[in-house]
Amino acid sequence: MSILWHITCLLLLRSCTPGFSMHDGIVGGRVSIPHSRPYMVYIRDKISQLTCGGFLIREDYVMTAAHCKQSHLVVFVGVHDTNFLPDGIEVDPIPHPKFSMKRPDHDIMLLKLKTPVPLSKFVQTIIYQNPENEEISQDCMVVGWGWQDYHDESPSNVLQEANVTLIDSENCGMADTLCTEGSTGPARGDSGGPLVCGGVAEGIVSFSKTKSNADHLSAYTRISLYYSWTQSIINPPTQQQSETWKGKLDKLI
Template sequence: MMHVLWVLLPMMLVFNRGGCMRGLILGGHEAKPHSRPYMVYILYRRNSGETVSCDGFLVREDFVMTAAHCKGHSMLVFPGVHNKSAIKPDSRLRVTQHVHPEYSSDRRNDIMLLKLSPNVTLTNWVKLLQLPQTEHEAANTTACLVPGWGATARGGENSQVLREVNVTVDPSLNCDTSRTICTRGQAGPFKGDSGGPLVCGNVAYGVVAACDIIKGKITYQYTRIAHSLTWINKIMNPLH
C-alpha cells in the first residue's frame, strides 16, 4: 500500500557544493523492483512553487530518515515505490520534522527525521533499514551501495525507476571523518539522490548530502549516521 505524507517545512534543496554538476555522473543500473523496500520517494514544493524531490529511507514504522537540506513546503512521502509513474496515493499521514539541531548550510550534521502518524504498514514492498548500533561503528566493508531516483547524467532528468550504484568508501579522502563518509569516482549519487542511504552490508551508514570537486576528482559526501546516534535515539525514544 502506498502512503502519502503531508508536512509543512521550510525550503531548500542543493546537492552539489562545488562543481559536481559540471561533470557526468554515470554508472549504476536499475534496481530489481522492490529489492530496496526501505526506500522512500519524497516530493515537496519550494517557496517559489517549484516541485523538487529527495530520497529517504524507513528506519522504523514511524520514522523516515533523510537529509536536513531536503526541507520544503507541502511534503509528500511515498514508501514502496519502484517506478514513480505507478504512484497512486491512497492515504495521507501526519508528519513532524526533526532537523538535527547542529545542522549548518555547509552540510555539517545534514540529517533529518520525519515522524509519521500513524505508522506505515510493513509489507514485502515496505521494510526497514537497519542503523548502526554504536557511535563508533564503521562499515566492515568499503564496498557499499547507493540507491535513488536521481539524474544519471549532467543536464538529465531524474530517473523514473529506482536505480542503484556500487561505491567504495575511501577513508583516505581527508573528510571530517567524525561526521562524514566519502566516496570518489565517476559513478555515484547525483542531483535528486539527496537524503538517500549509503548502505554497507545491509546497514545504513550514511545519508547522501553533497558532492564536490577535490583535486580535480568528484567526491561524494555522506552524513555519518553513527555520529548522530545520541540525537537519533533522543528523537525516536523520547521517554527513555
C-alpha cells in the same frame, strides 16, 4: 565556504517540473530489481516539487538529509517507478538542531509520519548504524531516483542503485562524513538516500563536489555519530520510562 556549501546542497536536490523526459538515474547505476529495496522512500514537496530520497527506519519515521527540508513534504513508500505513486503521507520534519544551510555538517533529519505505514513485502525498515559497532564494510551501495549525469538534467523515474567504495576518512574533509569518489555515485535528486554497507545504512547522501583532478567526491552524513540524537527523537525519555515501568508491572502481576 558557505556559498559553495549552499550550491552543492542544491545540486543534490531535484526539481520535478512537468514535461521533462525521464532516464536512468544514479550516475553509473543500474535499475534496481523492483521492490528489492523496500526501505527506500520517495520524498516530494507539494508546492515546490523538489524531491529527495529517504529510508524507513521505523513504521513511523523516515531518515533523510536536513537540507531536504521543505514546508510541505510528503513521503511515498513501496515505490519503484515514480510514474505510479501510491497515496502520499504527510510528515512532521525534525532536522538536527545544529544544522545550517551555511555549513555541511549535521546534515540529518527525521520525518515523523502522521500515519504509520504497515510493513509488508514491499515496505520494510532498514537497520542503521550505532556507535557500538564502528566496523564498516568498504564495499557499499547507493540507491535513488536521481540524475544519470552529474551535469545534465536526466532524473530517473525508476529506482537505481550503484556500487561504491569508501575512501579513507582523512581524505574526506569533514569529521562527520563518509566519502566515495569516482565516476559512479549519487547525483542531483539523490539527497537523503542511504549509503548501505553490509546491509546496514551507514550514511545519508549529503553533498558532492568535483575535485581538481576531475574526480567526483560524494559525501555522506555518518549516521552512527547521530545515534543518540536519533534515539532521543524516536524513543523520547518519557516513553522509555513508561515502557520500563510497564515491564516491571508485568513481572509483578
